[in-house]
Amino acid sequence: MQSGYRRVVVKLGTSVLTSGSKCLDKAHMVELARQMAAMMKAGVEVVLVTSGAIAAGREHLNYPSLPDTMANKQLLAAVGQSQLILAWSQLFSIYGLHVGQLLLTRADLHDRERYLNARDTLNALLAQGIVPIINENDAVATAEIKVGDNDNLSARAALLCDADLLLLLTDQKGLFDADPRNNPNARLIPEVQHIDDSLRLLAGGSVSGLGTGGMATKLQAADIARRAGVEVVIASGHHKDVISGAIGGEAVGTRFLALESPLESRKQWILAGPKAHGRILLDDGAVSAVCDKGRSLLSKGIIAVEGKFERGATLELCNSSGRVIARGMCRYGAEALAAIAGKHSDEIEAILGYDYGDAVVHRNDMVVLETGAI
Ligand SMILES: Nc1ncnc2c1ncn2[C@@H]1O[C@H](COP(=O)(O)OP(=O)(O)O)[C@@H](O)[C@H]1O
Numbered sequence: 001m002q003s004g005y006r007r008v009v010v011k012l013g014t015s016v017l018t019s020g021s022k023c024l025d026k027a028h029m030v031e032l033a034r035q036m037a038a039m040m041k042a043g044v045e046v047v048l049v050t051s052g053a054i055a056a057g058r059e060h061l062n063y064p065s066l067p068d069t070m071a072n073k074q075l076l077a078a079v080g081q082s083q084l085i086l087a088w089s090q091l092f093s094i095y096g097l098h099v100g101q102l103l104l105t106r107a108d109l110h111d112r113e114r115y116l117n118a119r120d121t122l123n124a125l126l127a128q129g130i131v132p133i134i135n136e137n138d139a140v141a142t143a144e145i146k147v148g149d150n151d152n153l154s155a156r157a158a159l160l161c162d163a164d165l166l167l168l169l170t171d172q173k174g175l176f177d178a179d180p181r182n183n184p185n186a187r188l189i190p191e192v193q194h195i196d197d198s199l200r201l202l203a204g205g206s207v208s209g210l211g212t213g214g215m216a217t218k219l220q221a222a223d224i225a226r227r228a229g230v231e232v233v234i235a236s237g238h239h240k241d242v243i244s245g246a247i248g249g250e251a252v253g254t255r256f257l258a259l260e261s262p263l264e265s266r267k268q269w270i271l272a273g274p275k276a277h278g279r280i281l282l283d284d285g286a287v288s289a290v291c292d293k294g295r296s297l298l299s300k301g302i303i304a305v306e307g308k309f310e311r312g313a314t315l316e317l318c319n320s321s322g323r324v325i326a327r328g329m330c331r332y333g334a335e336a337l338a339a340i341a342g343k344h345s346d347e348i349e350a351i352l353g354y355d356y357g358d359a360v361v362h363r364n365d366m367v368v369l370e371t372g373a374i
């Protein structure tokens, strides 16, 4: 196998694990475990992000008719996760491999110390040749602390463990120019160099009722990963030898090229770790200063402040039409920011009675997502 990849995150969607049915397809899971074990034998480190807990819970409890509440989903995940990890543990043991389970929520990624802790655990498992298996901790994660879908979770896992390839396996051959389920003429897009709004429009949600997020969340995941220098491939989990093919650089599915100058580690965390607690709308001058001139954000360029947040919170910075153009940590809380919005930096102290500096969001605390974003 020809591969420049050292460390790969493989994400398996519910659609792959169930092969479109209502139960785990163990015969296919063993084939996927075989492929991952072969890669590990060839010297590539593999981290598995697996969905399927809720599906496995339903199967194990013999498809109970439960009201569709959050508590019942958590019940299914609690039952199903143990079945899922048991299945993976048995399947990898066929190839002489141990597995280690990490159940994460956004809170684990939000807090920088917990983030680094999770990273240490991942590295320790990989150093011992143990397969780290990650899923969201659905049994305890409420909407507030959830990443929400395993595509986004796998991108964060790829950043966490400094992977060089993220392989998103699903029930389609890759990203098409329309959802192939509704459009028989849809064509596969073999390579993506830039992710922009026109591409986002092509990527729809999940219509099968099995997966969460569809192609839309896969595109979000691809965007996060490639900004951190991670290549991404979206491909079919049922394509023959798909894992070795993608790792070997073969043209399977849709390949997203990584950005040439990836973000440094702290900025990767700003991008993917904390949940945004608010939004600020910027005027055109501020958008151009932030996006094109590499400047910090000053209070003068703020048109509006949305949300309740404390000083130090991560915010979405939007242009005047509401499109997110950057993410950054704000040096002022929501109330203070609303009071100084549109005002000159010299006036901050007189208005607030204190001054944390001219830069409301400092350049070093900001990740710019677009250039020419007015
Ligand atoms: N442009 C597109 N190209 C391919 N698939 C798409 C597109 N837009 C929406 N989809 C849908 O995304 C689905 C895959 O996502 P999802 O159901 O969440 O699966 P998984 O469980 O693998 O995450 C496909 O079955 C397809 O219907």
Ligand SMILES: N[C@@H](CCC(=O)OP(=O)(O)O)C(=O)O
Pocket: 012, 013, 014, 015, 050, 051, 052, 053, 054, 055, 135, 136, 138, 148, 149, 150, 151, 210, 211, 212, 213, 214
């Ligand atoms: N954490 C959930 C899966 C969430 C999810 O994103 O599912 P999918 O879109 O099938 O990858 C579970 O284990 O059932």
